[in-house]
Amino acid sequence: MYPSNFDYQRAASVADAIQKGSSDGAKFLAGGHSLLPALKLRLNEPESLVDIARLDALKGISVTGSSVRIGALATHAQIAGSADVKKHAPALASACGQVGDPAVRNRGTLGGNLAHTDPASDPPTVVLALGGKLHLQGSGGNRVVAAEDFFLDLFTTDLHPGELITAVEIPSIGQAKSAYAKMAHPASRYAVVGVCVVLEVSGGKCSKARVAVGGATPKATLSAAAANALVGSSLDTAALDAAAQALSADLSDVMGDVYAPEDYRRAMAGVYLKRAVRAAMG
Amino acid sequence: MAAAEKIIGSRIKRREDPRLITGEAKYLEDIQLPGLLHAAILRSPHAHAKIKSIDTSKAAKHPGVIAVYTGKDFADVNPMPCAWQAGKVKNNVNTPRVLEIDRVTFTGAGVAVVVAEDRYMAQDALELIHVDYEVLPAVVDAEKATKAGAPQLHENAPNNIALEWTCGTQDTTDRALKEADVVVKQRMINQRLIPTPMETRGCIAQYQAATEEWTVWMTSQAPHVMRLLMTAFVFGVPETKMRVISPQIGGGFGAKIFLYPEYCLMAALSRKIGRPVKWMETRSENYIATTHGRDHITEIEVGAKRDGTITALKVNTYANLGGVLSTIAPGIPTTLYGRMLSGTYRIPNIFCHVYGVYTNTGMVDAYRGAGRPEATYVIERAVDLVAHELGLDPVAVRRKNFIPPEAFPYDPVILNGLKYDSGQYAKALDLALKMLGYENFRKEQAEARKQGRYLGVGFSSYVEICGVAPSAWIGLPGEGWGAGLWESANVRVHLTGKVVVTTGSQSHGQGHETSVAQVVAGELGISVDDVIVQHSDTLGTPFGYGTYGSRSTAVGTVAVYNSLQKIKEKAKLLGAHMLEAAPEDVVFEDGKVFVKGSPDQSKTIQEIAGAAALAYSLPPGMEPFLDNTSYYDPPNCTFPFGTHICVVEVDKETGEVKIKRYIAIDDVGKVINPMIVEGQVHGGIVQGVAQALWEGAVYDDNGQLLTGSLMDYAIPKADFFPTFETDRTETPTPVNPLGVKGAGETGTIASTPAVVNAIVDALAPFGVKHIDMPVTPPKVWRILQGNGG
Numbered sequence A: 001m002y003p004s005n006f007d008y009q010r011a012a013s014v015a016d017a018i019q020k021g022s023s024d025g026a027k028f029l030a031g032g033h034s035l036l037p038a039l040k041l042r043l044n045e046p047e048s049l050v051d052i053a054r055l056d057a058l059k060g061i062s063v064t065g066s067s068v069r070i071g072a073l074a075t076h077a078q079i080a081g082s083a084d085v086k087k088h089a090p091a092l093a094s095a096c097g098q099v100g101d102p103a104v105r106n107r108g109t110l111g112g113n114l115a116h117t118d119p120a121s122d123p124p125t126v127v128l129a130l131g132g133k134l135h136l137q138g139s140g141g142n143r144v145v146a147a148e149d150f151f152l153d154l155f156t157t158d159l160h161p162g163e164l165i166t167a168v169e170i171p172s173i174g175q176a177k178s179a180y181a182k183m184a185h186p187a188s189r190y191a192v193v194g195v196c197v198v199l200e201v202s203g204g205k206c207s208k209a210r211v212a213v214g215g216a217t218p219k220a221t222l223s224a225a226a227a228n229a230l231v232g233s234s235l236d237t238a239a240l241d242a243a244a245q246a247l248s249a250d251l252s253d254v255m256g257d258v259y260a261p262e263d264y265r266r267a268m269a270g271v272y273l274k275r276a277v278r279a280a281m282g
Numbered sequence B: 001m002a003a004a005e006k007i008i009g010s011r012i013k014r015r016e017d018p019r020l021i022t023g024e025a026k027y028l029e030d031i032q033l034p035g036l037l038h039a040a041i042l043r044s045p046h047a048h049a050k051i052k053s054i055d056t057s058k059a060a061k062h063p064g065v066i067a068v069y070t071g072k073d074f075a076d077v078n079p080m081p082c083a084w085q086a087g088k089v090k091n092n093v094n095t096p097r098v099l100e101i102d103r104v105t106f107t108g109a110g111v112a113v114v115v116a117e118d119r120y121m122a123q124d125a126l127e128l129i130h131v132d133y134e135v136l137p138a139v140v141d142a143e144k145a146t147k148a149g150a151p152q153l154h155e156n157a158p159n160n161i162a163l164e165w166t167c168g169t170q171d172t173t174d175r176a177l178k179e180a181d182v183v184v185k186q187r188m189i190n191q192r193l194i195p196t197p198m199e200t201r202g203c204i205a206q207y208q209a210a211t212e213e214w215t216v217w218m219t220s221q222a223p224h225v226m227r228l229l230m231t232a233f234v235f236g237v238p239e240t241k242m243r244v245i246s247p248q249i250g251g252g253f254g255a256k257i258f259l260y261p262e263y264c265l266m267a268a269l270s271r272k273i274g275r276p277v278k279w280m281e282t283r284s285e286n287y288i289a290t291t292h293g294r295d296h297i298t299e300i301e302v303g304a305k306r307d308g309t310i311t312a313l314k315v316n317t318y319a320n321l322g323g324v325l326s327t328i329a330p331g332i333p334t335t336l337y338g339r340m341l342s343g344t345y346r347i348p349n350i351f352c353h354v355y356g357v358y359t360n361t362g363m364v365d366a367y368r369g370a371g372r373p374e375a376t377y378v379i380e381r382a383v384d385l386v387a388h389e390l391g392l393d394p395v396a397v398r399r400k401n402f403i404p405p406e407a408f409p410y411d412p413v414i415l416n417g418l419k420y421d422s423g424q425y426a427k428a429l430d431l432a433l434k435m436l437g438y439e440n441f442r443k444e445q446a447e448a449r450k451q452g453r454y455l456g457v458g459f460s461s462y463v464e465i466c467g468v469a470p471s472a473w474i475g476l477p478g479e480g481w482g483a484g485l486w487e488s489a490n491v492r493v494h495l496t497g498k499v500v501v502t503t504g505s506q507s508h509g510q511g512h513e514t515s516v517a518q519v520v521a522g523e524l525g526i527s528v529d530d531v532i533v534q535h536s537d538t539l540g541t542p543f544g545y546g547t548y549g550s551r552s553t554a555v556g557t558v559a560v561y562n563s564l565q566k567i568k569e570k571a572k573l574l575g576a577h578m579l580e581a582a583p584e585d586v587v588f589e590d591g592k593v594f595v596k597g598s599p600d601q602s603k604t605i606q607e608i609a610g611a612a613a614l615a616y617s618l619p620p621g622m623e624p625f626l627d628n629t630s631y632y633d634p635p636n637c638t639f640p641f642g643t644h645i646c647v648v649e650v651d652k653e654t655g656e657v658k659i660k661r662y663i664a665i666d667d668v669g670k671v672i673n674p675m676i677v678e679g680q681v682h683g684g685i686v687q688g689v690a691q692a693l694w695e696g697a698v699y700d701d702n703g704q705l706l707t708g709s710l711m712d713y714a715i716p717k718a719d720f721f722p723t724f725e726t727d728r729t730e731t732p733t734p735v736n737p738l739g740v741k742g743a744g745e746t747g748t749i750a751s752t753p754a755v756v757n758a759i760v761d762a763l764a765p766f767g768v769k770h771i772d773m774p775v776t777p778p779k780v781w782r783i784l785q786g787n788g789g
């Protein structure tokens, strides 16, 4: 596994990273757990790597007002272990705790994961369900993009060339319930299907729901149909079955591969929706 | 001898572990040589193609590149030999060349090589080579490859048939099937596996022009055989012109037995260039260019009486051998498969027919178990199919057909003259059933079904063949093995009383340095710390055929044992001389020679070794030194056996199979180090269960490997398993004086049918009778949905 030649530069500051990252053929290097495998297989042959891993400005997890702000460089392990994330965005802590294996969780970052948007990743599904916002900075200035507008397609995001994710802001779920349920591929442990639900419940009835699916689809996808099937119900077995069916029917573009064919993934989306709801309701 | 028995049989810690755990062990990748060059190999992206032309001019100009070669540059180097020409393979042998010249028959075949100052430069230059291919249609399925109209891979192999082989008798078997009360037919797939050792393959070759001698370091389980094949068969030079060294090996599982083209290529390059050249396989290369295992398509017919007595078994197998033949490929689906189809049962009529078939896929050869897992899968599934058909308990059907203890040595006829050595099959089964709590389990299963939960139990009462093999048997014309299969050892007791053992066998995870030392320490009555075991270098070790087929203890260590007896005899003669006693009056016990009945007047083995080395006063005619070399050719193979039981639960919603319990009772004869045996058994079970549930190499119709990386090919993780419940029965073999059988492969051999039988049992309410491996969640889910059973 021998990558082709590239220059290596370490960014001194966010501004420096953006400046270096704007040259043709440059790529940011964070945890390297998606980029380096691609380099080694020569699927990706950038001219230069701009190492952002030591930029303190992109690290840290903090709570401001009613949301939790996670620096792009926060690792999966840090997020999974953070008391703030567990309190305000427990589904994200849970999802990050299910990423790969300990080595991957200790090196891989949330920013890198979202920028890469592997369809089998876990965090995009959860950030989408939780209504997260991505803080981006580039040579054209700063902008904030909602997760719904950020994930465009297979390995494709709204990031402009040379633009950096600096942080991810997630509104606290407050009194709502949430959970992420994942079927892991036995080889890679990536998601064959992953479902995140956020539910508001009052008087024994579900008053609001958000359902996001990943793994099965080219990009993390919200399902209004599944959410609607849950709202107004008491989340009983019949309601869950209906929501599962609604979700399976709602997914327009389900992927299949040697391990899990399309019809199986579609059905599992429904099964894991039920599992996520049950886990959320505890 | 009390002390001896204590050391032999004790769970002392492996002496090789400290260097492995601390990272000090030196693997091939760690070797540095002055002036070392690095090679990268261009591999065919097509499964079947003609090579029309190759343009290397741009690559040759790349910075750091020393040379670029294609197959034509090595037209004088012979193709790899095929050393096990079973059946009628002789006329159809097609083996790889160091680089292919005009045709490729699988994706991954080497077509050009770049040698450069470093591996990165070599890899860059590969991209600058242009090959003009004429792509031909491909076939990847062994059965389809034999049918009319299939693409033809080799002119000398019509219908892609490399070999046709049979054992048993067809007419009596057909008659018995006709007369049987019931006949069950089943088609079953034993899917292709990728061995996936932690360390990939590699080789460094250094040629010295002045002496015309090579030193070759390679990741090999059989360094002596590699030297023999490379010199005598590939390069046509005397064997003495090469030294082969296997450094620390990071797992082999069979895939590192064979002579691969890359090793010969490095030797050829070093000779051409005059500098040492290294190639280390990448994981991607490992998946396409190192041998795979299994890959059988099998149809069986099994006949039985209404009471469950099995009367006939007929097996027809298409064994996929890949695009070209690897070193011992033909022997795996023939001798090591067909001859073991009787399993632990008296089956009066067996007939097995095998086609070994060329397809546009990677080479297939021995992989842990090699033939015996495939045979065990067939017979252990067959027994369950009979039980299912007759509505009998699978345990009862096993018991009914077991070869009873008094029938040993037992001749299953299809073994071409060999006999099962010893066995107590029901005893192992009983112990396993007791650990399971069979009756309780059936109650629990019935309860669970009422609640809509699906539990299942599966049994596998296996026997395997190891300790291969008597040379005269394996050399019989029908078997086609091109050599002997004895092993050798030298034992030297140095002046200081410290012992050096050199063995022709090779250790790559089996713990020879510990278990052989235990035998030496036990026999000579010395400390294990006073014994060192050297192996893996053709310089300084006697010839040996290598480590595979669970033969190192049952064959290699017996050679050590035989040398120890001869050394003890000599020590007795010298000890008697030193004690001024008559040789017939002395005994050797606990490391001392003394006159029978007077142990306080004794000479220790250390004192005797010193006297033998100094040679100041030896009995007339005695040579100095305690030194002996033995060559041991076993009179029979050995036949470990046991019962494995697997308990599963099937997830009704997802089709996932969860292993709830795994019980393994193995009888490997006498045990030298129980901890090492347990380690082998655990690792073997993991690999076998992985075949049953997760692993499987998949090629598309064009011959592209779809499972070409660890992201797709599911080798198991520790958390996929419960804690294994293991125990042993101990039935020594009469074949060798140590009573040892072999323990390296029992786990992979026994486990696949235990798991599949359990799944079929769990799914019985859905009318399931058979399910092919790997039993992935989507397959089970489809059955649970009511479509496809």
Ligand SMILES: Cc1cc2nc3c(=O)[nH]c(=O)nc-3n(C[C@H](O)[C@H](O)[C@H](O)COP(=O)(O)OP(=O)(O)OC[C@H]3O[C@@H](n4cnc5c(N)ncnc54)[C@H](O)[C@@H]3O)c2cc1C
Residues within 6 Å of the ligand: A027, A028, A029, A030, A031, A032, A033, A034, A035, A036, A037, A072, A073, A098, A099, A100, A101, A104, A107, A108, A109, A110, A111, A112, A113, A114, A115, A116, A118, A120, A121, A122, A123, A159, A163, A164, A165, A166, A188, A189, A190, A191
């Ligand atoms: C064996 C293995 C198993 C895995 N299993 C899982 C799993 O189960 N679930 C899962 O979700 N993931 C899994 N991953 C992927 C893992 O989460 C990666 O760490 C992650 O996808 C990428 O994060 P990184 O920090 O390593 O990014 P890098 O690999 O450094 O970069 C990835 C891409 O993102 C870009 N990038 C990085 N940071 C930024 C930024 N701040 N702004 C803009 N662009 C940026 C890079 O330029 C690059 O294109 C696995 C990876 C491996 C190797």
